[in-house]
Amino acid sequence: MAVDKYVHSTVEAGKIVSAALVNGARVIGMTATEEIDADGDGSVYRFFKGVSGNLIPYEMKVYVDDAVTLAVDTDIGLYNPTAYNGDDGAVIDVDVFADSLDLAPSGGALPGTVAGATETPADGLCSIDIADRTKKIYELAGHTALTAKPGYDICVTTNTDTGAAGTVTIVALFLET
Secondary structure, X not given: OOOOOOOOHHHHOOOOOOHHHHOOOOEEEEEEEEEEOOOOOOEEEEEEEEEOOXXXXXXXXXXXXXXXXXXXXXXXXXXXXXXXXXXXXXXXXXXXXXXXXXXXXXXXXXXXXXXXXXXXXXXXXXOOXXXXXXXXXXXXXXXXXXXXXXXXXXXXXXXXXXXXXXXXXXXXXXXXX
């Protein structure tokens, strides 16, 4: 038998829901580039500082130049900010967005900016389960609305040495709730 219903159960029940989940919301974009060194295992690069926990991660593309050849075990996750609000900068979830991401084959400039650049960026949100794609950052961090931090740092952790210094650029999009 055919159905005709809203896919969001709260909307189906006639209740108010965040616009991001039913009829559209503003997109927030962030981009950052870092020259990473062959610093060794466990280096943490803080790409975005104090990001609102109320944002829903939508897309995160990670571009790496050809110099970074050995970054085959890289994580993207959440940390407490440092010197931002008195937090200690400690890890919250090192790989909530991406676990064991292999950046070596995603080398190359942004497509179309350099002649012959055809490489595809790595998916910086590859560890988020499809069922969790509507969760806010604070929920992905394991927090509630009452325990959410005032901001989260989004960081890249290199679990294996990068092999050589190189450029990493992250372009991230979030839905505002």
